Each structure stands twice: as structure tokens, then as C-alpha cells.
Amino acid sequence: MDRLLEKNYRNASNERLANHLRQQREHLFTFLHCPGLEGTNNRAERAIRPAVMAPKVWGGNRTWKGAQVQQILMSVLRTFHQQGKDAFAPMVELLRMPGQKILEIVPTLA
Numbered sequence: 001m002d003r004l005l006e007k008n009y010r011n012a013s014n015e016r017l018a019n020h021l022r023q024q025r026e027h028l029f030t031f032l033h034c035p036g037l038e039g040t041n042n043r044a045e046r047a048i049r050p051a052v053m054a055p056k057v058w059g060g061n062r063t064w065k066g067a068q069v070q071q072i073l074m075s076v077l078r079t080f081h082q083q084g085k086d087a088f089a090p091m092v093e094l095l096r097m098p099g100q101k102i103l104e105i106v107p108t109l110a
Contacts, residue, residue, distance in 0.1 A: 001028060047078065079105045 005022050009015040021028065031039040051074045080087035083105055090103055 001025070050074070076103065076105070 001021070005018055005025065007018070009018055031037045051070075076091075077087050080090075085105065094101060094103075
């Protein structure tokens with residue numbers, strides 16, 4: 001990487017990328033030194049893909065209010081999924097109740 005970043009590039013886009021990589025040089029290979037840290041953000045990108053695609057094919061986000069509701073709903077559903085919990089029954093209960101409720105996905109303080 002050092003050898004590649006020493007060069008001056010004629011193409012403006014390539015030079016801009018090289019300048020960015022020079023500024024971030026010390027962070028580029030952090031994953032090699034930190035066990036458990038992945039080298040890419042592929043898992044995170046896959047996790048948010050449904051939320052990115054939903055407005056394009058459905059989503060109900062024709063308004064800012066719809067977008068906000070979608071954002072909250074996707075976050076809650078993803079949290080249930082990541083904790084290995086079923087979201088169906090709690091979501092039905094929320095829809096049927098007139099007031100507010102704290103879902104069982106909020107971490108408890110030890």
C-alpha cells in the first residue's frame with residue numbers, strides 16, 4: 001500500500017482516492033491487528049439491504065412520516081432478529097393496545 005500511495009496520479013479521481021487513503025493510512029489494516037474485527041463492512045451492508053430496498057419496491061415512504069415509521073419499524077424488527085427473538089406476538093400486542101409499552105428487547109442493567 002505504501003508503494004501505491006507514494007505515486008502521484010494524473011487522473012484527478014485517482015489522486016483524490018490516493019489522498020484519502022493517505023489520510024486514513026493508519027486505519028486501513030486495523031482488522032489485521034484486532035481479532036474478531038472484519039476486513040469489510042459486508043455484514044453491515046447485508047443487514048441494512050432490506051431497509052434500503054424497501055422504499056424502492058414498497059416501504060410506504062411516500063411521506064416523511066412514512067419514512068420515519070419505516071425506520072423505527074425496521075430497527076425494532078432487526079433488533080428482535082439479532083437477539084433471536086420472535087417479533088410477531090409482541091408487534092401484534094403493540095398494535096392492539098391503546099397505550100405505550102416497553103418491548104422486551106431493551107437491555108436490562110446488571
